[in-house]
Amino acid sequence: MIKIYKTEESIVNEIEKVEDGCWINMITPTMEECINISEQFDIDIADVRAALDDEESSRVDLEDGYTLILVDIPSIEIRHKQEAYTTIPLGIILADGVIITVCGEETPVLQAFEKRRVRDFSTKKKMRFVYQILYRATSVYQNYLRVIDKRRREIEERISDDTEDKDLIDLHELESNLVYFATSLRANGVVLDRLTRYERLKQFPEDREILEDVIVENKQAIEMTAIYRDIINGTRELLSTIIDNRLNNVMKYLTSITLVMAIPTVISGIYGMNVSGKWMPLSQTPYGFYIVCGIMVLICVIVLLILRKRKMV
Template sequence: MIETVRKYNNFTWYHVSNLTTEDNQILVSEHQLTNEIIGYAVDHNEAVRMEYDNEADESLMVIDVISYHESTVETRPIGILFAHGDLYTFSHSVTDYIQAVLLDPKNRQKRENDNEISAIDFVMTGLYSLMTRYVAQVSEINRKRRVIQTQLGRHKRTTKQMNDLLRLQTQTIYIQNSLANNHVMLDAFKQDFKTEVAHFEVEHIDDVRVEVGQAEHMADLAMAVINSVSDAYGNLSNRDLNWTMKVLTVYSIVLTVPTIVSGFYGENVKWLPFATSQDGWWISIVITLLLMAIVSLVLALSGFFRR
């Protein structure tokens, strides 16, 4: 769907959500956009980058933003196209919220009034709010990690806790990768447009870059802590496994004694002690228990029962 969101003095903003074939034809025939640049803008797997077509007067920014799902949070690319003096934004269902954010960016930047604002400054003030969502998401990941971490020494470790921790690691990897790519792209954007924009607009670009850098630092720190907690879980699990194997080994050694004793007496060998005694059965049991106690004592003195 193509929506004419707002007309400013310096540009008109069009928002394209869930592009259809008919929408593509309209953009090509009526807006004189190229199929190539449209394909880049709506590609779900497009890499974060700047794409230019000087002949067609098109400059495309592909940037990752947070995408919200029912059970997890990931990142998805959106397209921001400067073409023929107008602005086009491209999104999908999970990123369609960007329209509301660009219309009402709640950040510390002072935006020019609608009569004077340029397309680049409009985008940058909106991107600032979009990038702050990375900080909020990293903070949420840290909160969930702390919940898991507090259970480390209080409750028995479960598969669910390990799966939750793995899910946080996966989300953080997405965020780290997206932030790193966004940072590189914004550096390239500033370098390419610094001679074409006003000084205060360059400052707004720098504000977005600083916000991305802060979020990137937080994500790196969050991943380091998550990895440490994950390693701690792994070490504790290995310790529990070693203890289990040690106990099973001790049991197997102790339970070998009855087999040895019963094996001797089961061979009907002459002259075995108490073999011909009427109470030989009970005596063999006493001998077995005595030997088992001796073996257990030796293992205990050797430290096998220390966890």
């Protein structure tokens, strides 16, 4: 799918044909659409389709007649029947008079521009537009990071009440999301650093300020990712320790019950031996059976008191 936009007096409008100073937004484009754009602007077809490969790494390529900027942006996917976060490539191509974006799916990073949520946005100021896209991407990263931390806090609040093995799995999923974010943010940081050094890319002082803001926000997102990973790791260790401690308490309780139940078993086993009844204590005594039962109950109570004193039950 290809949509073409152009700003007039700070208002973005969708247009039918390619014009000078427009933005061509390609979302999951077909091969035919990629070939048309490639031939129209003399761009290598591999560069047009680079963002459609999930394995592509972030980079900046200065080619004859155009520039390719490839970065990773956050995305939502379904893993194990629940919502999770990952990263996907976003290609930004600066061609003759136009800016082209290529992505494998709809993304809130670009939707903010389509729905007029970004101020001072112009498709004619290409480098400023690029930096605004990158700034928006880092903002989405930070929003998703806050959501991840909120989910972590929800799991942490359940630790003292109803801790389950599922919570450990959920923490592992959250940590996996942060690994994807950390890797992509570091790669994007390299791209941002290169953009500050390329003199071929025409930039105004205002554009430089936006780029500096993007670099700062990207570093902040990296720090947030590292902090949240450490916190999740600590929460997971705490959760695992609590589950192990509860298991130990259950085993200790069952062991104590087994010990108490063994007392009447041993006594009744002795009295059940095939020997002459006259040699068994209390066998000829009136109410001997009840006396033996009372002794067994007394011994069990004494053992229970000892175990409780030692906090075994």
